[in-house]
Amino acid sequence: MDLETILQLAGASLRLATPLLLACLAGLYSERAGIFDIGLEGKMLAAAFAAGAVAAVTGSAWIGLLAGIAASVCLALIHGLASITLKGNQLISGVAINFLASGLTALIGQNWFGMGGQTPQLQASQRFLGISWPFVDRLASVPLLGPLYRHVISGHNLLVYGALAAVPLTWWVLYRTRFGLRLRAVGENPAAVDTAGVSVVRLRYGAVVIAGVLCGLAGAYLSTAMAAGFNREMTAGKGFIALAALIFAKWRPWPALGACLLFGALEAIGIRYQAITIPGVGVVPVQLMQALPYILTVVILAGFVGKAIPPRAGGRPYVKER
Amino acid sequence: MMLGKTLAALAFACMAGAAAHAADANPAVIYDLGGKFDRSFNQASYEGAERFKSETGIAYEEFELQNDAQREQALRRFAEKGYNPIIVTGFSYATAMSTVAPEFPETSFVIIDEQVDQPNVRSVKFGEQEGSYLVGLLAAMASKTGKVGFVGGMDIPLIQKFACGYVQGVKATNPDAEVFQNMTGTTGAAWNDPVRGGELAKSQMDRGADVVYHAAGGTGIGVLQAAADAGKLGIGVDSNQDYLHPGNVLTSMLKRVDLATYNAMMDVKDGKFTPGLQVLGLAQDGVGYSIDEFNEKLITPEMKDAAEAAKAKIISGEIAVHDYSTDGKCPVS
Numbered sequence: 222m223d224l225e226t227i228l229q230l231a232g233a234s235l236r237l238a239t240p241l242l243l244a245c246l247a248g249l250y251s252e253r254a255g256i257f258d259i260g261l262e263g264k265m266l267a268a269a270f271a272a273g274a275v276a277a278v279t280g281s282a283w284i285g286l287l288a289g290i291a292a293s294v295c296l297a298l299i300h301g302l303a304s305i306t307l308k309g310n311q312l313i314s315g316v317a318i319n320f321l322a323s324g325l326t327a328l329i330g331q332n333w334f335g336m337g338g339q340t341p342q343l344q345a346s347q348r349f350l351g352i353s354w355p356f357v358d359r360l361a362s363v364p365l366l367g368p369l370y371r372h373v374i375s376g377h378n379l380l381v382y383g384a385l386a387a388v389p390l391t392w393w394v395l396y397r398t399r400f401g402l403r404l405r406a407v408g409e410n411p412a413a414v415d416t417a418g419v420s421v422v423r424l425r426y427g428a429v430v431i432a433g434v435l436c437g438l439a440g441a442y443l444s445t446a447m448a449a450g451f452n453r454e455m456t457a458g459k460g461f462i463a464l465a466a467l468i469f470a471k472w473r474p475w476p477a478l479g480a481c482l483l484f485g486a487l488e489a490i491g492i493r494y495q496a497i498t499i500p501g502v503g504v505v506p507v508q509l510m511q512a513l514p515y516i517l518t519v520v521i522l523a524g525f526v527g528k529a530i531p532p533r534a535g536g537r538p539y540v541k542e543r
Numbered sequence: 544m545m546l547g548k549t550l551a552a553l554a555f556a557c558m559a560g561a562a563a564h565a566a567d568a569n570p571a572v573i574y575d576l577g578g579k580f581d582r583s584f585n586q587a588s589y590e591g592a593e594r595f596k597s598e599t600g601i602a603y604e605e606f607e608l609q610n611d612a613q614r615e616q617a618l619r620r621f622a623e624k625g626y627n628p629i630i631v632t633g634f635s636y637a638t639a640m641s642t643v644a645p646e647f648p649e650t651s652f653v654i655i656d657e658q659v660d661q662p663n664v665r666s667v668k669f670g671e672q673e674g675s676y677l678v679g680l681l682a683a684m685a686s687k688t689g690k691v692g693f694v695g696g697m698d699i700p701l702i703q704k705f706a707c708g709y710v711q712g713v714k715a716t717n718p719d720a721e722v723f724q725n726m727t728g729t730t731g732a733a734w735n736d737p738v739r740g741g742e743l744a745k746s747q748m749d750r751g752a753d754v755v756y757h758a759a760g761g762t763g764i765g766v767l768q769a770a771a772d773a774g775k776l777g778i779g780v781d782s783n784q785d786y787l788h789p790g791n792v793l794t795s796m797l798k799r800v801d802l803a804t805y806n807a808m809m810d811v812k813d814g815k816f817t818p819g820l821q822v823l824g825l826a827q828d829g830v831g832y833s834i835d836e837f838n839e840k841l842i843t844p845e846m847k848d849a850a851e852a853a854k855a856k857i858i859s860g861e862i863a864v865h866d867y868s869t870d871g872k873c874p875v876s
Contacts, residue, residue: 228747233742233844337607342764342787350772372749438796449768450738453578457736492725492739493746537813 224365228372230489236376236447238485239384240265240456243465245470245477247435253395253472253533254428255408259315260300261436262460263322268293268440270326271475273340274333276347282445285347289444290437296322297302297433298426305425308538319394319460327453338453340444349446367534381440387435391474397443404428411539423537451519465518471529479505484514558640559639567630568812570595570602571626572804573617575633577696577734577760579607584760584781584800588632591804599812611731615639620665622647628811630804631655634701635731635759651809651816655800656701658820658870665817667776667803671701673707673857674796676864677832678778678823679712682754684846685776685793690721692747694740694766696759697733699724702829705758705780705796707873708864714875715862716849722876723747727762735752737765744769744777754793756780767792776841786839793841799823 241359251258273291276285297319303314327338361367380455395401403424407414409541413422439459445453466484470476493509499505521529572592574585592603596768604626606617608672618639621629621767625744627650634657645660651663658666682691694711695702706724713720726745727733740762744755748770755770756778757763763780770777771788779785786792802822808810810816823829830851856862865874 229746233746237742251649319856333857335580339578339580345772448741448765450715450764452735452737455738457738489742492742 226451243439260318273444293437591801674830675708738763
């Protein structure tokens with residue numbers, strides 16, 4: 222494997238990791254505030270549909286993006302209503318959102334466009350296209366730096382860079398702002414936060430809405446940047462891989478970036494090399510690469526590589542003392 | 544008053560006539576997992592059925608699968624309801640067809656892409672290797688880098704048949720050409736994953752391919768999209784896909800599933816239905832390549848002449864295109 226191939230793989234990993242990263246950070250905000258979110262997949266799917274459909278109708282990727290975020294936030298608010306206000310089971314609410322999104326997108330899509338749940342194909346002007354950075358061609362002759370600049374740094378679309386920027390931003394919000402401190406506290410010990418006179422309900426709704434916005438970006442990325450239109454079930458389990466990455470990263474932003482890049486790289490390698498021959502082991506089938514994110518997560522959960530401890534108050538609705 | 548009665552009688556006669564027809568031909572189509580609107584294989588079948596409907600005025604029933612487990616169930620339910628003929632698109636129906644067809648000996652069944660030996664089943668197969676050979680030839684002539692790609696859907700002998708014909712066409716035109724081949728997956732989901740299809744095409748174009756042919760149903764939409772995004776050329780399959788990205792789809796390997804669907808419905812309507820194996824190759828116009836207003840600038844006169852010459856030679860038997868599904872091997876790679 223030469224340098225050029227490795228750099229191309231790195232570029233592909235970045236593209237494939239972007240939706241995982243956005244969804245993973247969405248889960249991070251929500252779960253750090255004590256709201257488990259199984260519904261990442263459903264929110265992404267709804268956002269992908271809304272973005273694809275609205276971009277096709279209005280002809281603008283940006284309006285599509287806003288519609289995607291709006292759809293995702295709506296579902297997030299339903300999740301919030303069920304699990305915060307009504308104190309329901311968060312896992313069941315999340316599963317319900319997945320089913321709701323899966324059914325609604327196909328139904329509405331068929332009703333609006335009559336194409337079996339797909340949305341019309343988007344033109345180039347209705348999508349987020351890759352941006353070529355300046356001096357790509359002039360730098361091409363520079364060894365190492367030239368190809369690195371061309372394949373890894375330049376040529377992605379806005380949402381990829383946005384997702385990468387969201388990582389330090391999330392770190393800063395969580396660990397350097399008052400809101401972040403309270404958010405983390407509400408996921409560990411909501412009673413203490415309440416005693417300090419801060420509204421648990423408002424904080425948790427805030428976290429859930431942020432998760433909705435991030436899932437909206439992830440969904441819009443799928444239908445208006447990576448592909449050109451929405452397909453039924455186009456998220457294909459990415460929401461669950463993002464959850465796996467979240468556990469793998471032990472609910473921290475920088476490791477989340479690492480986990481998502483790792484899972485993205487596994488997918489990129491699996492796509493490029495259908496079967497990999499490892500000396501001494503033999504041929505590794507592509508299915509193993511696809512299953513690796515889940516296997517790694519199970520290994521982590523089993524406690525072989527350090528301990529993954531979820532936020533202490535996660536999954537439990539907060540009930541004020543009487 | 545008189546006029547009203549006459550009209551009513553006329554309307555009644557028309558309805559009776561229609562009912563009599565419907566008893567003869569009451570066709571149904573069951574699509575495969577790629578979905579009715581994959582702009583490719585299943586959609587071709589849909590278009591054939593639509594043509595039948597518009598020409599004869601006879602409506603048809605249809606069903607889109609949600610998962611593999613529904614195949615036998617859907618087939619049996621349509622047979623029980625008395626639909627005739629029942630057309631299924633896709634090799635995956637072979638097992639279900641072998642089970643259900645003997646239970647309804649009066650019903651005519653049609654299976655596309657696979658052979659089922661039952662007295663009431665017509666099996667339609669295509670000479671995909673011949674059509675793929677021609678688009679391989681065109682790809683090799685259009686390529687500037689001497690590198691071309693192929694993205695298949697599910698890794699099965701049928702798709703290897705496409706790949707093998709394509710490689711033979713490329714190598715016959717340019718023996719030094721390099722062909723990258725990728726399959727999307729090993730399950731039915733591989734027919735409907737455009738994101739993965741796009742990544743596969745990108746990885747081939749990163750390695751220098753400038754023409755990418757897909758035989759991947761709905762997944763191929765992503766392949767053609769990626770080729771168009773990169774300013775390279777894609778090649779469509781099954782249906783004519785030239786219109787998807789005018790100027791960036793070199794041609795499409797036409798597989799006339801629409802014709803097979805239409806003919807089956809017409810044959811039952813006219814009482815001429817014949818069971819048994821039908822193979823539609825170049826000679827029967829069952830496969831071919833497309834030229835229309837969207838790609839006429841991409842196909843130079845030399846390319847067209849070469850393709851037409853090869854087509855004539857294949858029909859006359861001068862060029863024998865190897866069929867992968869006969870021995871599970873491809874002579875070139």
